[in-house]
Amino acid sequence: MTESGNPSQPVNVNEYDASHIQVLEGLEAVRRRPGMYLGSTGERGLHQMVYQVVTYAIDEHLAGHADAIDVTITADGGIRVADNGRGLPVQAHDPTGKSAVERQLTELSFVPKPRTGYWVSGGINGLGLCGVNALSSRLTVEVHRDGHRWTQEYEKGIPISALTRHEESSGHGTAIVFLPDADIFETTLWSFATLSQRLQELTFLNGGLAISLTDERPERPVRHHHLDGLRAYVAHLNPYPPPSLVHSPAIGFTSENEEQTISVQVAMQWNTWSPGEFLSFANSTRTHEGGAHEVGFRTALTSVVNDYARRRQQISADDQDLTAEDIQEGLTAVVSVKLAHPVFEGSTRTRLGNPDADTYVQEVVRQHLADWLDHHPNEAAAIIRHIVNASTGRGKW
Known part of the structure; x- marks a missing residue:
């Protein structure tokens, strides 16, 4: 191989040796x-x-x-x-x-x-x-x-x-x-x-x-x-008058696995004022590129809402499932995970790659959100009506 600037001139490999490598320490x-x-x-x-x-x-x-x-x-x-x-x-x-x-x-x-x-x-x-x-x-x-x-x-x-x-x-x-x-x-x-x-x-x-x-x-x-943690954060992100809030206060729950290697905090609230906002964090660092915890949350959220809406007959057996886009209309949510061994990926190292975060967040959201909906039937009915209206507005019903 020859230098591209001068094809007839061979490269002198001895001009580049170990002495040209600079090691910076500490x-x-x-x-x-x-x-x-x-x-x-x-x-x-x-x-x-x-x-x-x-x-x-x-x-x-x-x-x-x-x-x-x-x-x-x-x-x-x-x-x-x-x-x-x-x-x-x-x-x-x-x-x-x-x-x-x-x-x-x-x-x-x-x-x-x-x-x-x-x-x-x-x-x-x-x-x-x-x-x-x-x-x-x-x-x-x-x-x-x-x-x-x-x-x-x-x-x-x-x-x-x-x-x-x-x-x-x-x-x-x-x-x-x-x-x-x-x-x-x-x-x-x-x-x-x-x-x-x-x-x-x-x-x-x-x-x-x-x-x-x-x-x-x-x-x-x-x-x-803020003793109320993420629910206070959602209230801060949702500074809208009460008529614009589909339910109040915000839904919030926290869970930690038995091994104490991962904990999850979630807070969420629907409103009719904005298209919604979703923020995720891992070990208090904003994960702008999302990752496993976001996937787990969105997957479980779509499943739980559709299951509840069908059980309460707010959508019929013949109706199509509510889409993730419908469900997230007007939803302000914050998901924060803390892990013993986080794996950050992406161009800016702000995407979480831990598969266990996906699995555990899904487990926590399925359990706690389903429980909250069952114990708050009036608020839950208002949430489903809001989502169905969002779907109708897109011409799906």
Whole structure:
């Protein structure tokens, strides 16, 4: 084979050998290729830094050890994320003598041992705390645990001080303060509205968790706390007057399998005002491209509604089945799954590929939605009438 630019000139294979291969290790790889870890070095990637730190705090909530997260946009343009969880471990357990705090902040491959930390972890498990550290011009971690306050400081992912024990403390939790590196990001200007919207979404997806957001640029505090979880989310997405709601409140149910490897939350409500909206999440990450959990929900929904409508003789034996399109007309629904081992696929890794998610979501929806319809006959009749009307409007009846 010859070079395409000069057919008569043979290729010198010795010009390309092992010395031309550059291997980037650890945090150096993150700093050299930040887009591979964040997806962007623009505004979207900048805000992803906050979500990565918040995800760690949410993991503490999922493990049953935290119920509050405070996020602050500091006056100098940094971010502070503090939680009331157990606090990052400060002990050193490996031959290097590094504390678990330092390993968590400097090693891409460092993760807690199975079943000792979290049975499920929020997000896609991409960047993590160490990646945020690598892409920050400076970062300070403060831990309250084991009866003391501990701190350590970093610059561009490199520790500039040892983990230091300070005064006694009866508190518990972790606070991370970081300043994004202006040499990495196209912008370091935070959007209060963008952060507030995502943090509110996370409280909907993790019922009982309170997240506050404070802006010191000027001060503009906001606190999100939704005990009703996804039903509150659907109410937020359906801000229509009562006459436009086919039923109220929203339908909601939650289930977890015996092995505690997958849990499902569903909330749904029909209205006559909008064409409907469907949102799905896996480990609190929006799955824009759908996936197995969406397939399971839509399959079970179509089956349950048709079965109920026929049993109640709202459609006859001679009528065609109500289609998925008919049933989803005016339906606002949110489906959230949490899995111990999520498999993300698609061009942006936002499609869930776990077959067990399809199976389990179908099982949960068939059981709980059928039960709700049977126990709410008036609301159920109104829902079926709405769906039949939608079908009639398409000229099918």
